[in-house]
Amino acid sequence: MPVPTFPPFPDNVPTHPLLVIDYNLLKSGDVKEKERLWTAATELGFWYLKNHGADEEVNGMFDMGAETMALPMEEKMKFEQGDGGISFGYKAKGASAVDAEGNPDTVEWMNVSKDDALSYPKPARRTYPHTVNARMKSTITPFVQKSVDINDTILAIFNEKLELPEGALDKLHTGSGEFSGCETRVIRNPAAGLAADRMAIGAHTDFGSLSFLHNRLGGLQVLPPGVEEWQYVKPLPGHAICNIGDALSVMSGGILRSNIHRVVPPPGEQSTLDRWSLVFFFRPGNSVLLRALTDQSPVIADAVNAADGSIDFNPGETAEEWFVRRVKYQRLNNRKGPETWMASRGTEKGRV
Ligand SMILES: O=C(O)CCC(=O)C(=O)O
């Protein structure tokens, strides 16, 4: 399907500019561009990525999302993720909390595990609706492969900047060769005439290492360090939005910033439309213990020594345990009170 045109993003809402990083320059080893990436990753933890070369796969993923969300609810619910903390599969609107009071989220999504996309037609982690299966080979697997390549490239630059031994971060991610929480997510936030600040997805930091996000309408907001007011991130055609998650923040001793963000209805004239977004979440291997890599890098050791104590750099959980806990306690079916929400928190704990 051709990419539709949308009403413009308004120019009268608070908007946070992001650095635009050129993936072609990163790939060719451009020193200046690597430095700009480092600035973006350490100051806000969010940046735009242009020339990523995945536009065709991204469009196909949005088509797959539309075909999947159009299935009868009964069919989608056969593939629901459940309450045990597994993220792969379908999540219905309202299944997760957006805050400590237990207000429900307003989005539905379909998550496909990277392990399933790469092992298809043999299921590795779970099975999916026929609309997903039909596009696995043509769209989902190529999108996953491109996303992994891009994230591997960015990870290698962080490895160098953090003065880690060559391949140290890769060994904890793709190079671990084990199953992981890596997944793609297509999200639909139905237009519902809700208040402009009604959270569709609650304030959070991402659970894994890197997120590769594509959206066409506004609604994503960030809370930059030292700022009180939520600020929109304006979608730019053909530009992905990339951000750092908790796992890389912990491993780097907080040098890489996992910034708080949330999703609200699209602003201005865009508010009458359903909002679609697509993410590839790049995460460590399941058995990787989350901890600051102080023994492998003096730069990280110094950062931990100088830290203000707001982030626990030795949480005592593997990547899988961290991920399962965060997903599980956000589910409203598991809610007992505000303590359940607190149990779902990651590095944003104490920050919002
Ligand atoms: O839809 C978006 O723009 C962001 C989604 C997001 O933050 C997430 O799924 O973690």
Ligand SMILES: [Fe+2]
């Ligand atoms: Fe997120």
